[in-house]
Amino acid sequence: MSVTIKKIAKDLHLAVSTVSKALSDSHEISAETKARVFEYAARLDYIPNPYASSLKKGKSKNIAVVLPEVADSFFSVAINGIESVAQEKGYHTMVYLTHEDIKREQSIIRECRNGRVDGVLISVVGGNAQHEHLRDLYTSEVPLVFFDRVCEAIETARVVTNDYESGYIAAKHLIEQGCKRIAFLAMRGDLAITHHRQDGYEQALRDKGLDVRVIYCSDKEEENLALLRDILQQPDRPDGIIGSIEKVTMQVYTVCHALHIAIPQEVKIIGFSHLQIAALLNPSLTTVTQPAFEMGKAAATLLFKALEKKQDVKHEQIVIPSVLVPRASTHTTIYADKL
Amino acid sequence: MSVTIKKIAKDLHLAVSTVSKALSDSHEISAETKARVFEYAARLDYIPNPYASSLKKGKSKNIAVVLPEVADSFFSVAINGIESVAQEKGYHTMVYLTHEDIKREQSIIRECRNGRVDGVLISVVGGNAQHEHLRDLYTSEVPLVFFDRVCEAIETARVVTNDYESGYIAAKHLIEQGCKRIAFLAMRGDLAITHHRQDGYEQALRDKGLDVRVIYCSDKEEENLALLRDILQQPDRPDGIIGSIEKVTMQVYTVCHALHIAIPQEVKIIGFSHLQIAALLNPSLTTVTQPAFEMGKAAATLLFKALEKKQDVKHEQIVIPSVLVPRASTHTTIYADKL
Numbered sequence: 001m002s003v004t005i006k007k008i009a010k011d012l013h014l015a016v017s018t019v020s021k022a023l024s025d026s027h028e029i030s031a032e033t034k035a036r037v038f039e040y041a042a043r044l045d046y047i048p049n050p051y052a053s054s055l056k057k058g059k060s061k062n063i064a065v066v067l068p069e070v071a072d073s074f075f076s077v078a079i080n081g082i083e084s085v086a087q088e089k090g091y092h093t094m095v096y097l098t099h100e101d102i103k104r105e106q107s108i109i110r111e112c113r114n115g116r117v118d119g120v121l122i123s124v125v126g127g128n129a130q131h132e133h134l135r136d137l138y139t140s141e142v143p144l145v146f147f148d149r150v151c152e153a154i155e156t157a158r159v160v161t162n163d164y165e166s167g168y169i170a171a172k173h174l175i176e177q178g179c180k181r182i183a184f185l186a187m188r189g190d191l192a193i194t195h196h197r198q199d200g201y202e203q204a205l206r207d208k209g210l211d212v213r214v215i216y217c218s219d220k221e222e223e224n225l226a227l228l229r230d231i232l233q234q235p236d237r238p239d240g241i242i243g244s245i246e247k248v249t250m251q252v253y254t255v256c257h258a259l260h261i262a263i264p265q266e267v268k269i270i271g272f273s274h275l276q277i278a279a280l281l282n283p284s285l286t287t288v289t290q291p292a293f294e295m296g297k298a299a300a301t302l303l304f305k306a307l308e309k310k311q312d313v314k315h316e317q318i319v320i321p322s323v324l325v326p327r328a329s330t331h332t333t334i335y336a337d338k339l
Numbered sequence: 340m341s342v343t344i345k346k347i348a349k350d351l352h353l354a355v356s357t358v359s360k361a362l363s364d365s366h367e368i369s370a371e372t373k374a375r376v377f378e379y380a381a382r383l384d385y386i387p388n389p390y391a392s393s394l395k396k397g398k399s400k401n402i403a404v405v406l407p408e409v410a411d412s413f414f415s416v417a418i419n420g421i422e423s424v425a426q427e428k429g430y431h432t433m434v435y436l437t438h439e440d441i442k443r444e445q446s447i448i449r450e451c452r453n454g455r456v457d458g459v460l461i462s463v464v465g466g467n468a469q470h471e472h473l474r475d476l477y478t479s480e481v482p483l484v485f486f487d488r489v490c491e492a493i494e495t496a497r498v499v500t501n502d503y504e505s506g507y508i509a510a511k512h513l514i515e516q517g518c519k520r521i522a523f524l525a526m527r528g529d530l531a532i533t534h535h536r537q538d539g540y541e542q543a544l545r546d547k548g549l550d551v552r553v554i555y556c557s558d559k560e561e562e563n564l565a566l567l568r569d570i571l572q573q574p575d576r577p578d579g580i581i582g583s584i585e586k587v588t589m590q591v592y593t594v595c596h597a598l599h600i601a602i603p604q605e606v607k608i609i610g611f612s613h614l615q616i617a618a619l620l621n622p623s624l625t626t627v628t629q630p631a632f633e634m635g636k637a638a639a640t641l642l643f644k645a646l647e648k649k650q651d652v653k654h655e656q657i658v659i660p661s662v663l664v665p666r667a668s669t670h671t672t673i674y675a676d677k678l
Contacts, residue, residue: 027475070409070418070434071615079409083436087443092450095409095434097422104426111431139366253619276410280592282621 008040063303064112066096066105066122068149072246074274074292075123078147081296082121089304091118100219102126106133113140119303123149129190143306143313147299148290152192157306157313159299159320161290163193166322167200170242170270170288175208177268177330179240183231185248188216197244197272213238217248224248228255232267240330243271253281268330283328291320347379402642403451405435405444405461407488411585413613413631414462417486420635421460428643430457439558441465445472452479458642462488468529482645482652486638487629491531496645496652498638498659500629502532505661506539509581509609509627514547516607516669518579522570524587527555536583536611552577556587563587567594571606579669582610592620607669611661622667630659 005023009016014033022029022037029037065082067075079095086093094117098105105125110133112120120142124134131151138144138154146158167184174182184201186194202212215231218224231237232255243249249271256263263269263283270286271278278285298318306313344362348355353376361368361376368376404421406414418434425432433456437444444464449472451459459481463473470490477483477493485497506523513521523540525533541551554570557563570576571594582588588610595602602608602622609625610617617624637657645652 027478070415071412073410076409076415079436080438083438092435092447095436096431097418097434099419099422108431136366250616250619253616257619277589277592277616277620280589280596280621281616281619282623284621 004041004044008037008044012036012040060115060118061090062092062094062117063300063307064094064096064108064117064120064122066098066108066112066120068098068100068123068125070095070097072274073276074148074246074290077274077292078123078296078299081293081298082300083296084293085297085300085304089308091304098125100125102130106130109133109137113137113142117142119143119145119307121145121147121299121303123147124151124191125149126151126189126191143303145299145303145306145313147295149191149193155314157299157302157316159295159302159318160193161295161320161322163196163322164200166272166288166290166324167197167242167244168204169200169324170197170272171201171204173286173324173326173330174240174242174268174270175204175210177240177264177332179238179268180210181213181236181238182210182240182242183213183215183238185215185217185241185243185245185252187219187245187248194244201242217245221251224251225255228252229259232256232259232261238267240268241270243269243273246271246273246275249273249285253285257282263329264331270324270330278325279327281329286327286330287325288322289325290322294320343380343383347376347383351375351379399454399457400429401431401433401456402639402646403433403435403447403456403459403461405437405447405451405459407437407439407462407464409434409436411613412615413487413585413629416613416631417462417635417638420632420637421639422635423632424636424639424643428647430643437464439464441469445469448472448476452476452481456481458482458484458646460484460486460638460642462486463490463530464488465490465528465530482642484638484642484645484652486634488530488532494653496638496641496655498634498641498657499532500634500659500661502535502661503539505611505627505629505663506536506541506581506583507543508539508663509536509611510540510543512625512663512665512669513579513581513607513609514543514549516579516603516671518577518607519549520552520575520577521549521579521581522552522554522577524554524556524580524582524584524591526558526584526587533583540581556584560590563590564594567591568598571595571598571600577606579607580609582608582612585610585612585614588612588624592624596621602668603670609663609669617664618666620668625666625669626664627661628664629661633659 005019006016009019019037022034063086070076083093096108102125131153134151134154138156144156150158171182184198186198205212228251241252243252252269261267273287274289274292278287302313302316305311344358345355348358358376361373402425409415422432435447441464470492473490473493477495483495489497489499510521523537525537544551567590580591582591591608600606612626613628613631617626641652641655644650
């Protein structure tokens with residue numbers, strides 16, 4: 001109980017509970033009484049506002065989750081993992097979207113300083129090139145945890161999956177299914193996870209003496225459909241494709257359907273994806289599935305360790321492995337015919 | 340330029356820019372100088388915090404978007420529409436998820452009062468039964484706009500689609516494709532949009548003298564799969580299904596695949612859905628597609644009309660029609676065989 005509330009109650013001859021309710025703008029209190037209480041509270045410099053109390057306690061009870069997008073199923077599931085922890089701790093989760101725009105990320109991160117939120121979980125837009133805004137946050141008092149997409153230049157707590165191994169396993173699976181011309185679809189940029197996946201893919205191909213073929217996609221849908229259409233009509237078109245981004249993998253499906261290229265008979269496809277309905281696609285999609293919920297949960301748990309227990313978690317790194325789920329899109333015989 | 344900053348600079352014999360940077364906790368300023376500035380600023384009751392200035396101006400430059408979930412593609416697209424407007428206005432969009440939990444919605448809405456956000460866009464969890472929290476927000480100074488899922492008991496600005504007509508059109512389409520036993524899958528509760536869709540469906544069936552069959556689904560996945568499995572194994576099983584919720588429609592697909600019930604030959608399916616990859620499903624899914632992006636954009640535009648121009652938008656209602664997109668899941672002949 002605040003001393004000020006008691007004082008206001010005494011001075012205005014009101015019950016403490018009435019003042020408290022008036023200050024929290026309860027509908028139980030008349031507008032007239034509220035006005036009296038607010039006016040007097042203002043004179044005492046008592047500000048009945050969640051942020052006023054956050055200024056005192058240094059706690060907003062908000063955490064920020066900064067994500068590239070929510071249309072990607074990985075992120076929409078990861079949010080649930082984060083919230084499962086935050087809710088238990090009595091914190092509000094605010095989701096901010098960067099839409100893969102570094103300027104937007106910079107502006108959001110700037111806003112995350114100075115008391116607006118108590119901690120930040122982020123899956124970054126860029127890689128190591130532009131990270132001053134992250135470094136500024138890092139050197140402030142706001143705990144910062146990376147998940148999935150990390151900025152390697154900043155050594156703070158992180159939760160990742162085994163991207164190198166996942167890239168290797170995906171390529172190995174296609175090789176075992178008889179593919180000879182395996183392409184890797186990536187987004188240009190210097191995202192560490194893309195590099196790791198690509199490194200794993202390249203190693204698997206080198207181990208078998210196969211040619212590496214990395215295709216950089218556009219983030220504009222129309223441009224990318226045209227690019228894929230072009231690639232899939234070439235005489236030496238890939239007989240195996242690894243889509244490192246969910247959206248791009250769906251575009252490969254769209255183009256194959258349009259061009260009547262049979263999956264998996266003519267081209268086999270694996271996607272890095274957390275699509276719950278991968279099994280319902282035509283044909284069902286083989287995925288490398290990241291542990292999205294677990295990663296979100298682990299990241300939030302690290303953040304609260306820093307927030308509540310004031311522990312230094314900056315050097316903690318948690319790796320949760322991904323899983324290959326084989327389905328019809330990479331299968332050679334029976335399974336594919338059945339579906 | 341704040342008068343206080345000038346005064347602090349003068350009294351402490353510092354440059355104004357140094358004080359300004361110190362107050363925004365810049366890494367360019369030494370810890371010692373920052374401490375001096377903060378201490379003196381506190382004495383002058385000048386609080387260098389975004390919320391402190393928001394207390395003065397009554398503006399947090401945040402808007403809240405309160406949604407049931409982001410795994411549903413409608414909401415993930417609607418967010419983009421909302422953000423396209425908010426960003427242009429220089430506002431931050433904070434996304435809060437209720438996970439279809441009325442208690443969570445109540446707690447979030449409570450937090451949205453008292454200066455934390457300047458306005459609220461919401462797609463509600465419940466219907467008319469429990470809405471005291473929404474009424475409290477409504478009667479406060481925070482502008483409130485409903486989109487898609489409205490609470491009809493509260494007359495405030497709203498952006499909706501033509502749910503009644505959509506339900507009618509979906510049922511009519513199935514009737515035209517020869518279906519006789521058409522089921523409507525709904526969630527129990529008193530969500531207005533579900534009722535309107537259901538009313539439209541029922542009217543279309545009555546117009547043709549067909550029996551109405553509404554099936555209430557569980558929000559627990561396992562329970563619902565068991566329910567659907569049961570219904571689809573009955574001798575009088577539906578030959579047409581309308582899924583009013585995206586998630587449930589995907590569960591119907593899962594059960595049909597598992598039981599080897601051929602879509603569309605044995606059962607035809609329409610989903611209320613905004614899935615971008617509906618065309619890639621096996622078979623491609625006929626959808627009633629809501630204008631998610633446009634609805635989000637229109638809702639945000641209404642909110643800013645109230646926020647910036649102080650216009651009363653409480654009686655505004657915008658209806659943006661949905662579209663039926665026929666695909667293989669309801670087609671009788673050629674198209675279905677081809678896919």
